[in-house]
Amino acid sequence: MNVQLIVACDQRGVIGTREGGLPWDLPVDKAHFRRQSAGRWMLFGRATFEEMHGWFTNQRALVLSGATNYQPAAPGIHVRSISDALAVAREANAPGLLVAGGARVFAATLPLADQLIVTHVDVDWQSEHQDSPLARGDLPRFPKIDPRRWRLLRRVDHPADDDHPWPLAICWYQRGSHGL
Numbered sequence: 001m002n003v004q005l006i007v008a009c010d011q012r013g014v015i016g017t018r019e020g021g022l023p024w025d026l027p028v029d030k031a032h033f034r035r036q037s038a039g040r041w042m043l044f045g046r047a048t049f050e051e052m053h054g055w056f057t058n059q060r061a062l063v064l065s066g067a068t069n070y071q072p073a074a075p076g077i078h079v080r081s082i083s084d085a086l087a088v089a090r091e092a093n094a095p096g097l098l099v100a101g102g103a104r105v106f107a108a109t110l111p112l113a114d115q116l117i118v119t120h121v122d123v124d125w126q127s128e129h130q131d132s133p134l135a136r137g138d139l140p141r142f143p144k145i146d147p148r149r150w151r152l153l154r155r156v157d158h159p160a161d162d163d164h165p166w167p168l169a170i171c172w173y174q175r176g177s178h179g180l
């Protein structure tokens with residue numbers, strides 16, 4: 001089973017705010033996420049899945065929750081562990097699984113991943129928003145990408161513009177030992 005992770009993170013790996021939700025609204029990244037996820041089998045943590053209510057079109061969502069009787073609000077299949085998620089996807093002959101976070105799910109699936117699709121947002125978001133309550137304390141993060149384990153395959157840059165306060169680089173990484 002091919003496992004890909006898709007994430008947008010800042011220079012320090014931040015992916016979300018203190019109260020949930022994304023730290024930013026970046027149309028280029030949203031369009032990229034829609035393209036990459038179209039028709040895919042996807043894995044979400046419960047919090048991320050609930051935030052994305054109303055967003056799904058033709059994706060097949062597996063939703064991680066440790067609760068025994070969790071009922072996903074949007075169409076989705078409840079799974080209680082990462083290994084359950086992989087088993088359900090395999091049984092359905094899914095060609096691969098796209099993992100869409102959040103932080104705990106990324107940390108648990110990074111060791112299993114074959115590819116990473118990372119939108120690097122060129123900002124230290126917490127420092128730039130230090131007056132905001134949304135930026136206080138420990139924020140959800142994507143783990144550090146070790147260049148000894150991940151080989152950069154492709155990079156697409158997007159400069160800052162009226163809709164994007166910071167430059168973005170969308171990068172595809174493959175597990176491998178060659179370094180960047």
Ligand SMILES: NC(=O)c1ccc[n+]([C@@H]2O[C@H](COP(=O)([O-])OP(=O)(O)OC[C@H]3O[C@@H](n4cnc5c(N)ncnc54)[C@H](OP(=O)(O)O)[C@@H]3O)[C@@H](O)[C@H]2O)c1
Pocket residue numbers: 006007008009014015016017019020021022044045046047048049051064065066067070080081082100101102103104105108140
């Ligand atoms: N920038 C990005 O690309 C991106 C992507 C995704 C999310 N985010 C942001 O990340 C934040 C949410 O992340 P989060 O880490 O707080 O929440 P999350 O991972 O979305 O959801 C956490 C919940 O998922 C369940 N869960 C997670 N791992 C599990 C496991 N291994 N086994 C069983 N259940 C598991 C648990 O549900 P129960 O409590 O029901 O047991 C846990 O409380 C939000 O701010 C969101 O906007 C950003």
